[in-house]
Amino acid sequence: MPRLFHGTQGGTAVNAWRRLGRSLAADQRGSVAVWVGFALIVFIGCAGLAVDTARGYMLKARLSQALDAAALAGAKQLGSDKVDTDITMFFNANFPAAELGATLDGPHIIQDDDTNTVNVDATASIDTTLMSVLGFKKITVGAAATAVRGINGLDVVIAIDVSGSMCLPCTKIEAAQTAARLLVDTVYADPNPKEVTIAGVTYPLLNIGMVPWAGKVNVGDDGATYDVDKVVAESVGSTFTNPVDSSKTQSEVYFAKDFTDVRLLSIPPAGWKGGVYARYIDDNINTDDADLKLGYGLFGGKAWYAYEPVLPGMGEPIDPPNTKWDSTTGGSWGNGKYAQCAEAYWNDNGLNSTEHPTGTSGIGDRPSYWVKGNQGSATSRDNDCTPTPSPGIRRLSPVRDTTEKAAMITAIDNLYKGVDTLSGQYTDTPQGLYWAWEVLMPGKPFDEGKASVPFNRTQAIVFLTDGSATGKNGDSYKGVFGFNTNAATTTAHGKLGDGSYNNKNNRLKQLATAIKGADPTKGVKIYVVQYDDPSSTLKALLQSVATGPNAPYYYLANNATDLEAAFKSIAASLSVLRLSK
Numbered sequence: 001m002p003r004l005f006h007g008t009q010g011g012t013a014v015n016a017w018r019r020l021g022r023s024l025a026a027d028q029r030g031s032v033a034v035w036v037g038f039a040l041i042v043f044i045g046c047a048g049l050a051v052d053t054a055r056g057y058m059l060k061a062r063l064s065q066a067l068d069a070a071a072l073a074g075a076k077q078l079g080s081d082k083v084d085t086d087i088t089m090f091f092n093a094n095f096p097a098a099e100l101g102a103t104l105d106g107p108h109i110i111q112d113d114d115t116n117t118v119n120v121d122a123t124a125s126i127d128t129t130l131m132s133v134l135g136f137k138k139i140t141v142g143a144a145a146t147a148v149r150g151i152n153g154l155d156v157v158i159a160i161d162v163s164g165s166m167c168l169p170c171t172k173i174e175a176a177q178t179a180a181r182l183l184v185d186t187v188y189a190d191p192n193p194k195e196v197t198i199a200g201v202t203y204p205l206l207n208i209g210m211v212p213w214a215g216k217v218n219v220g221d222d223g224a225t226y227d228v229d230k231v232v233a234e235s236v237g238s239t240f241t242n243p244v245d246s247s248k249t250q251s252e253v254y255f256a257k258d259f260t261d262v263r264l265l266s267i268p269p270a271g272w273k274g275g276v277y278a279r280y281i282d283d284n285i286n287t288d289d290a291d292l293k294l295g296y297g298l299f300g301g302k303a304w305y306a307y308e309p310v311l312p313g314m315g316e317p318i319d320p321p322n323t324k325w326d327s328t329t330g331g332s333w334g335n336g337k338y339a340q341c342a343e344a345y346w347n348d349n350g351l352n353s354t355e356h357p358t359g360t361s362g363i364g365d366r367p368s369y370w371v372k373g374n375q376g377s378a379t380s381r382d383n384d385c386t387p388t389p390s391p392g393i394r395r396l397s398p399v400r401d402t403t404e405k406a407a408m409i410t411a412i413d414n415l416y417k418g419v420d421t422l423s424g425q426y427t428d429t430p431q432g433l434y435w436a437w438e439v440l441m442p443g444k445p446f447d448e449g450k451a452s453v454p455f456n457r458t459q460a461i462v463f464l465t466d467g468s469a470t471g472k473n474g475d476s477y478k479g480v481f482g483f484n485t486n487a488a489t490t491t492a493h494g495k496l497g498d499g500s501y502n503n504k505n506n507r508l509k510q511l512a513t514a515i516k517g518a519d520p521t522k523g524v525k526i527y528v529v530q531y532d533d534p535s536s537t538l539k540a541l542l543q544s545v546a547t548g549p550n551a552p553y554y555y556l557a558n559n560a561t562d563l564e565a566a567f568k569s570i571a572a573s574l575s576v577l578r579l580s581k
Helices: 013-026 031-076 083-094 130-134 171-189 342-346 378-382 402-413 429-440 504-516 536-545 560-577
Strands: 103-112 117-127 138-148 152-161 195-198 201-204 206-213 231-241 249-256 297-299 302-304 394-398 456-465 525-531 554-557
Touching (some): 031 083, 031 103, 031 117, 031 138, 083 103, 083 117, 152 171, 152 429, 171 206, 171 560, 206 402, 206 429, 231 302, 394 429, 429 456, 429 504, 504 525, 536 554, 554 560
Parallel strands (some): 152 206, 152 456, 456 525, 525 554
Antiparallel strands (some): 117 138, 195 201, 206 394, 231 249, 297 302
16 A cells, blocks of 8 residues: 655645645556446447347338328328228237337327318337446437329220120120129229319219120210200301212201200201211222220211211111011012011112112102112112111219219119110111210210320220121111121222221221320220120130220120120229239
């Protein structure tokens, strides 16, 4: 031990204290323990900083992940009353606070209907471990997430064959009605919202239309009645040459108010059934025609500003049937329920007036502008003339609530109410698909579809037929392509732009190509159901029409069970396309 006091005899007390101070300063034994103590505190604090910082980062990551999942779940439910419920459920599932030992504040939820977004934030705290020696008792982290509702709208048109063969037996058309109802029920019942408000504008997200078709299409609104006194003239702005009758010029077209917005080249008389001819002239210059083009315009030099109506007694069956004996052919004029029309006379090989019946159902000579069809013989007059279907078009309409859904179901119910609601046994597949396209897309004559919307949208056509395209007197093409010669490989009608023979089947394929667009994955989706006709030739044709050759775009339904399964699959596909991205 050092001496606490050290000095010489006679030394003063002051000198003794000075010597003691110098001795203590020089002796380092014991001070090391003090510095080690300080160092341990710092070391433990640093270690705690590393450990607790890692715990804090993990806490924040888990919190962020949970908020992201919750925000996405909530965004899917925007427009419903499930937003808060789903956010809380998904957050709790991804952030088990008790397991992490965290104290939670949140999640806090803010919905913004104008921007179609949902914002979620929360904070979480945990007790520190080693950092507490430095006085830090808790770590608190915060996180937030914003999700935009990936709204997908759906515009779909159901095009159903209502030709007479759909009633052979009539359980076929009844099964088609059941399948169509199922499709509507399914897409209506899916969890997606039915409308959305963006920047103060409300948009319906589910719109459905329907086009019944056979040898031609009734372009009148479903359930409406034609009234000749309500026909309105509409100026096109300049004089044009009538594309059907080149000897005639006009500056006006017509439409039947409260019946249809489809423009007409002339005023139909009372009794018009709503049928119109395809905008096609059989002059071997097929690029001139507008039967494969949307809207009105100047196509190939022809002013297709309107459609030619199918007039009673000309392209419609004579009512009542005229069974007067025809001395030229040795047969009766008219063949059962669907009687002859003037087209049958004009399309045969004889042109003199003695060959047609006389009396109240007498038929005048063929107009000078009429392009003779291809029936081939005078006996063609004994072929029935296909009538215009009685059900009209159901325009693209929003289906947002049960009332609007019921109106769509009613239109489906009206497809068949007995044999008289069906048309003759002839199918004009190009025009069935064409009018579905017109109903689906924006622009006149049916302008319910929106040109653009501030969200993703799927546009689709569901097309059902029970047979190959057939031609006949009174069909949309005036019998030009003849009786059941719609896949003929002849040059009688020229060739199409792709070099294929001009017939109804090839016109159907070109029309489908135009509808699907250059990129079928981005264009209108075409779903096709081949019903109760196993023809391999028809299958190959319809597979080329569909967006894809197999499910979910093409189906062969041999019976009612297959048909229901096909429509159920199509409905599921449409619902999937509406899911948020």
